[in-house]
Amino acid sequence: MKELWEGNQAIAEAALRAGLEAYFGYPITPQTELLEYLSRKMPELGRAFVQAESEIGTINMVYGAASGGARAMTSSSSPGISLMQEGISYIVGSEVPAVIVDMMRGGPGLGNIAPGQADYFQLTKGGGHGDYHPIVLAPWSVQEAVDLTIGAFDLAEKYRHVVILAADGNIGQMMEPVEMPAPRKIEKRDRGWELTGAINREHRLISSIYLQPEVLHKHNEKIQAKQRAIEQNQVRYHEFLMDDAEYAVIAFGTSARVAHTAITWARAKGIRVGLHRPISLYPFPYARVAEISKRVRAILVVEMNAGQMLEDVRLGVAERVPVSFYGVMGGRVPFPDEVLPEIEKLVNSVH
């Protein structure tokens, strides 16, 4: 049965159903409803909830709870994610699983509280110090946000890695019909690394320090092997009308949703254009973008930023076809009637 859910609350409920055992949060627009929802639900269910003193506090509480073997999550929005980057680096270095929700807003600095996509770089390229990329999943609807939230916990545990749900203020705050999955049972398990007290076993250590250069090198090789496995196995994307497309629009999240409407309008005008929508921003679908660039005449990238995913698209395209860009940077969702002329310009530019 479908129910009407607000994005932030839907993600919170999905996390609960995925077996979330510990949530730590701090208020920031436009994700605060997620914190509020869990402030009611977690204590009711006898699970851990703390409103921390800062996003630095929340991410380190996640680090602690995850080190203790619990399914742990925090959520925030762009400036808060910037503060968390230290903790994210430690969590990756220590190889504990964690899920983070980022309801992106306009930046840089305080920017504004309206929807944005300018966290692409800080989410997909590492963000903190050291060599790593979190897994980054970008939903374009509330239903997809719910489904990806459930999957995020599985991926985090499979790879003992950080998984970030990269949505924006629009997805966080709009209401849509959602089919909620059945709640999962929380299974107590010992996977051989979590800190539970050294009862009848050797003591364990969760740490990211490797003082000897050769040992740190080996540890990094292990993390890099994991990154390659993620890149091999976890690429996700969605396409619309790409089969006969002469032109492609590449966009993610809310921008893709806007582009989708513009594409249907362009089709009505006889322009054979399709949509490629990366769902996993890391791992980015480079190979698929390369294939597309071999059979279309030109590509338009649409983002709510100054062109961040654009760089990854260009890497995939490798200058085979022209790539143009349309971006809004004010913390604003573009309208389809802004994107349609960009598609028409793209067509004219190669004619």
Next chain:
Amino acid sequence: MLTDDMQVVYECPDALTDVITHYCPGCTHGVIHRLIAEVLDEMGIREKTIGVAPVGCSVFIYNYFDCDFAQAAHGRAPAMATGLKRVHPDRVVFTYQGDGDLAAIGTAEIIHAAARGENISVFFVNNAVYGMTGGQMAPTTLPGMKTTSSPTGRDVELAGFPLRVSELLAQMTGAAYVVRRSVHDPGNINKTKKAIRNALNVQLNQAGFSLVEILSSCPTNWGTSALDALKFVKEQMLPFYPLGDYKVADSAKSFIVG
């Protein structure tokens, strides 16, 4: 070789591993480690204890304890301990932090852990310098005290005044047990051990946040002999950081001794 007319009067606690520490000669971290380990043994809680290591000289504390350990980012140990304790409320969780870690970069984390009444124990080692990085001015460096980043002595006009952590945290309603001790002589070492035991007992009885501040020596970075360093603690640090019980909440009273 033990013979019938001999008895064991001193041995390595079970909670300590049998390895040589990296601490400098004359440093009192080793004494404090041993006190904590003896208490874990005597209370029989080694197996249910999870430690959180800081950044600083005691960054490798997990090598010396035979219990589970997590390694926190600089200053974040109380937040990490909060996460661990909230998902393992029946385990004993303690942090071990120096003054740079706890009283500068980690000020927000320690104050709010105390304010929440987080049921963890904090062993706060105050030696008035950043030891691991080579003796820079710390938030607890005494006025006039020379360090590598206050080479003419801490000038309070330029660098402000030191933090008195126990006095500060004692104001928190959520703090159950906050005391300052020192390890500069045997009598005070014994008192410190009692306070460590009290702090862990407060936690075991869910009575709230506990912190033992321990004045410690750093002969290497102070540029003194080991003995002179202990003398410095007694003569210079004690007047500025008076020993005592700064907060014993009603909730904690029945779980502490002397």
